[in-house]
Amino acid sequence: MDIASLQTLAANNDWLAIMPELLLGCLALALLVLEIILPAKLHSRLPAVALLGVLALLVFQLLGFTAGFAEQESFNGLLVHSREGQVMRVFFLLAALLVGVISTISLAKQKLPHTEFYHILLVVTAAMMLLVQSNHFVMLFVALETVTIGLYILVSYFRSRPLTLEAGLKYLIMGALSSSILLFGIVLLYGVAGNPELPGHTASAMNLDSLHAFLAANRHNFLASIGIVLVLSGVAFKIAAFPFQIWVPDVYQGAPTPVTAFLAVASKGAGFLVLLVLARTFSPYAWLLAPVLTLMAGATLLFGSLGALTQHNVKRLMGLSGVSHAGFLLMGVVAAGTQSMAIGAIYFYLFAYLLASFAVFGVMALVAGPDDADQEISHYAGLAKDSPFLALVLAIGLGSLAGIPPLAGFMGKLFIFIAAFKAGLYGLLAVAIVGVVISSYYYFSWIRAAFFSSGTSSDGEATARPARTPVSFTAGLVLSLLAFGTVLLGLYQGVLGQWLNTR
Amino acid sequence: MGSFLFDFFAIFTVICAVGTVVNKNAVNAAMCFLLCLVGVAGLFVQLDAYLLAFLLLLVYAGAVVALFLFIIMLLDVQGKSAVSFRRLSTAAAVIAAGLLAVGLCSFAIHGHLDAPNPNYASGVGAALKPYAYQLFTLYLLPVQIMGFLLLIAMLGVIVLSKKIDPAEGAK
Known part of the structure; x- marks a missing residue:
């Protein structure tokens, strides 16, 4: 390897293209430095610094700050700045901002260090933003590991609780297992694609474009198909698709509420984006992908809906209902194999899911007592009387998750169903409709507890529940914006809808 | 000669791997694992992957197995409870x-795995110098991200293991 070609390689490292991620990393480092140099009484301001920084980055991103790099490769093909990547940058920044706001509520109820939480949150967000733009297995794996290791820490953050520790340990073991399966698949694909005996072999099989070209030249290689199944299994762990969803209820229950929200929304969103990128790379193996993903989607839908029916803990319920949402999204991924509008539908669904989930998780953080894992549906009894505002936000969020018209969740499901219908997935559609019917049952039993239950048992004794927390101005503003966004996005799809149609 | 060395290291590795699994004493199992890694390193040397062989010895045999032994001795695990x-x-x-x-x-x-083509050049990771060149040009961004990964891992260890001081937390 001569110096000139190394210089070209080095010159292609275009740091400006990943400005939002760099700034996020700098902000995270600045938080740690500020904690050292500022006097102790100013430390309570640090979360606000982090949140304002993320808000500023979000505004810059929305103003088209990095638009000059759209549809270009950088870092010698490690990253591709697709238009989808730009949308997902906004998605993750928004998710980080909302998690930050909910964290201020939840962390206030615990005696734990705050700055490190926001530092890790920002680093994980930046890694997610890089993950969805990566076009190379090395980049993809490194970003994915950064996300996962950050989440191990965040999940076990309230470490004085036994349930949280259990959740952290389970997530660590399942995460390590899924990473090793993913890595095994990657290595198999790399090995097969580098075999000089096969047509179209390539020395740079880690690059997804080269791998796609190799797979197109060998459409029925046995080892490559094993590699593909292993890689898909590794990603299925991250999106909690059946049969890799077993960790969800315990981890969602034990993790702090904001982290549960982060896992449910941002981590799942990142997983689906990776899945879309991989499905595009593996498209020559559609004979294998389509049946595997279809079966997975159907089983995920049914498992999530049926599992959530029996739950009394709202965090477990959100986890299992999240599994069924993963099923709807997987149906979109299957449809995306033939219908390009399904990709737009997946993005719309993700945004609708983000707004509704954070509305619900925000209310959950406010209703929760000092024991974060102990959040029963019965605690919501009489919420409509105590705090009509929270009850309304909860109803809008849950209604959207259940898919009640005219809320955003309904439109999201509708778009996915239309895409699946166009792709001719009638069997899967039937399963999905059953899933919707079952899911409305458990969402409505939660709404019923909030609106129609008085909070007293039959013999007139009040059921034990944590004291209501007063809603701060910021939390109230954020929650009303989320509820408003959910209603608005259901009635008028605006820019997002346009973007959907132009696909 | 090459065939003899391959057979020797392959059999040695498998015997040590079996020893790791069947040994009831945890310390002996860890030592078998160490020898197993030495055998794999020997196989790598025959593939001209000297860097990989030495990394395996340094990182796994040196650091990871030492950590295993340290933990085993710390917990004082004995082989009695089968x-x-x-x-x-x-x-x-x-x-x-x-x-x-x-x-x-x-x-x-x-x-089916065919015999490797002798004309096929060895990979960039086979020797240290090209490996380092790649690391600091093509893979510079992943290396930087690994820096952040190690930082949050370190912070995580501190946050999760630090003693909770009730007076400090109450502020």
Whole structure:
């Protein structure tokens, strides 16, 4: 390897293209430095610094700050700045901002260090933003590991609780297992694609474009198909698709509420984006992908809906209902194999899911007592009387998750169903409709507890529940914006809808 | 000569791997694992992957197994409590072994690994210098991200293991 070609390689490292991620990393480092140099009484301001920084980055991103790099490769093909990547940058920044706001509520109820939480949150967000733009297995794996290791820490953050520790340990073991399966698949694909005996072999099989070209030249290689199944299994762990969803209820229950929200929304969103990128790379193996993903989607839908029916803990319920949402999204991924509008539908669904989930998780953080894992549906009894505002936000969020018209969740499901219908997935559609019917049952039993239950048992004794927390101005503003966004996005799809149609 | 060395290291590795699994004393099992890694390193040397062989020795044999031994001695685990197999775990083991056997058979029938082409150049990771060049040009961004990964891992260890001081937390 001569110096000139190394210089070209080095010159292609275009740091400006990943400005939002760099700034996020700098902000995270600045938080740690500020904690050292500022006097102790100013430390309570640090979360606000982090949140304002993320808000500023979000505004810059929305103003088209990095638009000059759209549809270009950088870092010698490690990253591709697709238009989808730009949308997902906004998605993750928004998710980080909302998690930050909910964290201020939840962390206030615990005696734990705050700055490190926001530092890790920002680093994980930046890694997610890089993950969805990566076009190379090395980049993809490194970003994915950064996300996962950050989440191990965040999940076990309230470490004085036994349930949280259990959740952290389970997530660590399942995460390590899924990473090793993913890595095994990657290595198999790399090995097969580098075999000089096969047509179209390539020395740079880690690059997804080269791998796609190799797979197109060998459409029925046995080892490559094993590699593909292993890689898909590794990603299925991250999106909690059946049969890799077993960790969800315990981890969602034990993790702090904001982290549960982060896992449910941002981590799942990142997983689906990776899945879309991989499905595009593996498209020559559609004979294998389509049946595997279809079966997975159907089983995920049914498992999530049926599992959530029996739950009394709202965090477990959100986890299992999240599994069924993963099923709807997987149906979109299957449809995306033939219908390009399904990709737009997946993005719309993700945004609708983000707004509704954070509305619900925000209310959950406010209703929760000092024991974060102990959040029963019965605690919501009489919420409509105590705090009509929270009850309304909860109803809008849950209604959207259940898919009640005219809320955003309904439109999201509708778009996915239309895409699946166009792709001719009638069997899967039937399963999905059953899933919707079952899911409305458990969402409505939660709404019923909030609106129609008085909070007293039959013999007139009040059921034990944590004291209501007063809603701060910021939390109230954020929650009303989320509820408003959910209603608005259901009635008028605006820019997002346009973007959907132009696909 | 090459064939003899390959046979020697391959058999040595497998014997040590079996020793790791069947040894009831945890310290002896860890030592067998160490020898197993030495055998794999020997195989790598025959593939001209000197860097990989030395990394394996330094990182795994040097650091990871030392850590294992340290933990084993810290916990003072003795080989006395042999776990008796229950029916369920025996069934699970039989199924797993069956799957492995099916996988190996289908691999032997369907998958085929031809002899490597002697004209094929060795990879960039075979020696230290090209490896380092790649690391600091092509893979600079992943290396930087690894820096952040190590930072949050370190912070995580501190946050999760620091003693909670109630007076400090109450502020």
